[in-house]
């Protein structure tokens with residue numbers, strides 16, 4: 001039997017043909033869809049009178065444009081553009097016979113939260129979505145990639161895309177996370193070390209004891225931000241943690257089929273002697289909670305570490321650091337601790353899952369949000385929201401002074417009206433801190449873990465979550 005990486009094996013299994021331009025024709029196991037990037041592709045199919053080839057391999061939800069304020073979710077939405085986009089998605093999926101998790105389903109949410117929690121995301125699959133954070137699904141040992149409009153058209157029409165095979169970099173994360181340090185800190189640290197372009201031309205295979213010790217939701221957070229490190233995709237080899245999470249979920253196979261698949265999934269993991277194009281080792285021992293100080297996710301440092309000076313960098317990185325210092329109004333040499341915040345935002349496809357809300361609730365319990373802070377808790381899906389409400393987590397958030405919202409992307413990119421104003425500073429559990437990302441050109445985003453967002457909300461400034469004691 002040939003020896004290789006999971007990426008090689010899954011790719012080879014799904015490869016249909018060599019294309020003349022050097023790319024491969026790749027069959028797609030699961031196509032996730034949301035309202036922003038799909039309408040145009042459906043339009044292209046309609047122009048040529050082509051039906052959706054595999055509706056049963058397609059799953060749709062609505063996330064980016066929908067209001068998260070319960071009072072604004074009645075149809076038609078006040079925002080006409082949002083209403084039009086959702087209507088387009090609704091009629092497209094109905095016509096094609098695609099499973100759709102809309103507002104009434106009780107399971108609506110961000111595609112990258114919904115796919116895994118419904119058990120649609122499975123090991124060994126090829127997964128695509130017209131969304132860059134499709135890399136999230138790699139946490140299950142899948143090859144999951146974001147695609148553009150013409151590829152959405154192709155997968156709708158044929159079940160295949162033309163894709164270029166990448167190199168594989170093994171990112172070995174050794175050591176153990178200390179209290180108060182989360183998977184989000186690990187991926188921010190990785191991006192800080194390897195750079196936002198460090199992964200270009202690669203997919204990242206995350207492994208090592210720190211990754212193996214993570215639960216599925218932690219691995220999802222890590223894989224989610226692969227794209228922020230420039231990688232085309234990121235994945236973790238499937239193991240018992242993966243199977244235990246998946247078993248019994250809505251789309252998960254059952255009985256003999258389940259046993260057959262688990263046995264098969266065991267064979268698709270990277271072999272011990274697999275050859276990688278590159279291997280890097282990152283030590284998680286002694287890692288601090290991380291915070292970004294700049295305007296891309298690689299401009300990141302430990303909470304106790306000083307903000308670097310532009311002089312520490314060369315070329316493009318130096319210019320980026322100068323821009324960051326100016327935009328963020330930060331002082332190199334100081335730490336980010338004590339940097340005042342106006343908004344605390346907890347949610348997104350990076351950190352909008354139940355374990356994220358549990359970790360933040362541990363910090364919030366018995367505490368109140370600083371009076372200068374507007375605090376939003378936005379579950380990544382309605383399933384997450386319901387689960388949090390069953391556990392009483394919503395009450396802890398509300399008692400602390402957070403707004404408890406309904407599921408969506410919300411202030412991650414402010415397409416739905418949840419937005420920063422002026423030069424507000426946001427302590428955010430999201431994945432992008434680009435200028436203007438959260439809806440205001442002067443707005444300032446500081447990326448961090450969910451527990452760190454809760455700590456910042458309480459203190460009214462960036463704080464070290466470890467000072468709250470017992471936090472994990």
Ligand SMILES: CC(C)[C@H](C(=O)O)[C@@H](O)C(=O)O
Nearest residue numbers: 036037064130131132133413
């Ligand atoms: C709107 C969508 C295409 C976009 C993406 O591709 O990632 C969004 O989800 C984002 O996070 O910026």
Ligand code: SF4
Nearest residue numbers: 133348349409412413
């Ligand atoms: S939560 Fe943010 S990063 Fe994730 S899909 Fe929505 S907009 Fe993109």
